[in-house]
Ligand SMILES: [Zn+2]
């Protein structure tokens with residue numbers, strides 16, 4: 079476990095993809111079965127056992143430490159598992175630390191009542207990093223600085239001539255501790271048989287257009303299409319060895335999200351793989367992200383929900399048709415195949431994303447500024463911007479340079495006052511990094527007051543976060559658990575310039591407005607709070623949008 | 627008599643009336659007793675300065691010859707009369723020359739720890755327990771979550787990374803006085819016999835260490851032209867340099883940092899560190915508690931860091947304790963003082 083914890087610790091800090099792969103590959107090379115297999119399961123999120131509740135861990139530490147010291151420590155560290163891992167008392171280490179396989183086995187076999195004792199024994203025998211990894215693992219909050227895809231890439235790196243996609247293809251039929259997989263990759267065994275008829279294929283991503291001097295490009299080399307404001311998905315379907323039809327819906331990062339969209343998956347009757355945008359359509363009209371969000375917010379998928387929020391795919395690209403992989407073909411050819419495919423399928427749930435015609439870059443700029451007149455018509459409110467793709471671009475995994483660009487709308491901004499701050503999660507757990515902000519409104523009873531209109535937890539640099547954290551700690555007027563109220567009067571407080579992508583009416587928010595992707599664009603240390611924006615100006619923005 | 631008659635906290639720092647002297651004054655004073663050479667303790671511009679010979683040499687290397695009016699070296703253990711007080715300096719184990727200052731007056735003994743650690747450091751004299759009635763302790767890492775692992779294990783992590791990524795340069799951000807030299811010594815002990823490359827800001831202090839008899843093996847100052855050629859090298863630099871353009875000219879650099887703060891993950895990630903080494907020159911929680919008990923002091927004053935937790939613990943141990951809330955050591959109000967973030 080200590081060696082695995084050491085790997086997790088390194089991965090958590092290592093930003094480079096290739097270095098992560100090397101670290102994992104080194105671990106897999108040096109660690110025997112079945113340890114490495116359980117590690118692979120943990121890295122790919124394939125481990126399953128009943129998770130321990132934070133209360134159990136809190137109980138264990140309370141028996142062993144002074145409550146005041148625990149309180150001060152927890153407040154400083156901000157993360158329960160880490161606090162406990164760091165302050166777990168005792169220097170004496172058992173002669174040997176538990177193996178990951180023993181822990182996995184122990185977690186499945188230990189009766190609930192015996193778990194605290196078992197856990198305490200493990201914690202006694204591990205070092206700080208080991209304790210941290212164990213506590214994260216058993217609370218189900220192990221966030222690994224690497225995706226499942228990367229772990230599989232590292233496994234492939236053990237072999238002479240194995241590609242990550244090969245591992246991906248056999249993966250669905252495998253189970254921890256994956257001894258057959260390692261045997262095959264290392265050339266000691268047969269290829270495990272388990273082809274997924276509906277596999278995930280890592281998507282191709284675009285660069286923001288402002289990064290590229292696009293005016294130097296030749297307009298006729300490019301095609302433009304709308305960038306829809308939904309969820310990028312991959313619809314993958316085919317027949318398994320027994321001839322059964324299998325369909326799956328994958329998120330951009332390779333998560334199987336089929337369970338949340340049974341209405342859509344049921345309609346994926348074709349053989350192939352489509353890259354597209356998941357949208358809610360009502361009477362042929364694309365709904366805004368806000369509506370989609372309402373479906374995503376519901377925990378259970380009920381018939382009522384399905385009827386009220388019908389999910390669709392608007393197709394951008396065709397990756398596979400039947401058995402034929404089209405990814406190396408130029409975009410233009412794939413697009414023709416896609417158009418024919420969509421026409422042939424005639425599927426109520428799947429339609430084609432339109433091409434936006436343009437002659438020169440000025441023409442495209444005009445289309446971006448006014449999608450409604452440029453073909454998006456009634457659906458313009460759900461357009462997030464444009465995608466600009468090279469006609470000859472193959473479908474390449476990742477974010478290749480110079481092929482695809484996204485050209486988003488300019489964000490809207492508002493000057494708001496910081497009202498509350500909450501400690502963040504993960505890497506920010508010891509900083510106040512989630513900010514609730516408000517704008518001025520006139521209350522019939524209270525007069526001028528600030529109405530909270532949103533929460534922002536990104537957009538600032540690490541240095542700005544340090545400054546904001548210090549401001550919060552120095553200007554706290556009240557505490558409610560992890561939340562601090564920060565001074566916000568007409569005379570005192572801090573103005574944040576908030577940028578956001580969209581705004582809509584909302585009944586879920588007290589202020590009646592909901593922003594999309596709000597983020598801190600600038601900290602206005604210079605601006606007096608009394609000069610921050612008013613709720614009326616946000617309402618005007620909504621009215622303007624609805625009128626458009 | 628009351629302890630406050632011998633030592634009283636003032637905005638300028640701890641003042642000792644019967645000696646008419648300040649300890650580590652924040653602003654220039656007529657007479658100063660300096661615990662060690664770190665910039666938040668040893669400031670230039672004082673009148674008469676008493677410190678260990680090593681600390682005086684380090685101050686001269688950093689501030690130039692005219693860093694004070696007159697200087698009075700006080701080797702470890704020697705007793706000198708200052709006003710009505712008998713003053714002596716004793717090893718604090720923090721950095722080369724670092725001392726605890728012992729003050730004895732009318733039979734009452736106070737010890738001001740300065741910064742200290744108990745772990746062995748090959749570049750500093752080992753901490754010495756000095757029995758006293760009043761112990762003024764630092765508390766930089768005064769929370770139970772701070773327990774420093776053996777420094778050798780952390781060095782092994784660095785060497786493992788160098789072995790795994792031989793085509794990359796490992797840039798180690800470390801405070802230039804003390805931490806850097808300790809790391810060099812630890813690397814040598816772990817068998818690293820290749821030259822150690824130094825950022826320009828490290829050179830003067832490192833030379834001062836060499837003059838004071840600390841052998842650090844071959845060190846080479848990094849030149850602008852060299853940077854691209856330093857694949858596989860270990861380069862020491864101030865922590866701030868990791869984020870500067872300077873760092874980007876190395877072959878695929880790995881940002882390493884060595885500090886006690888890195889024990890807390892959120893703090894480590896915040897600094898953009900890719901390989902944190904938990905190496906500190908300050909006492910950790912266990913060492914703080916042990917030291918307080920070892921001194922036999924009945925009264926404990928806590929300064930410089932996480933005072934509340936240590937004061938609370940003293941209470942549970944039946945000791946009289948109070949926080950001093952002196953401002954100016956490290957960075958005021960900041961939990962990771964800019965300078966000490968590298969120093970510990
Ligand atoms: Zn110091």
Ligand SMILES: [Zn+2]
Nearest residue numbers: 666741955956
């Ligand atoms: Zn200090």
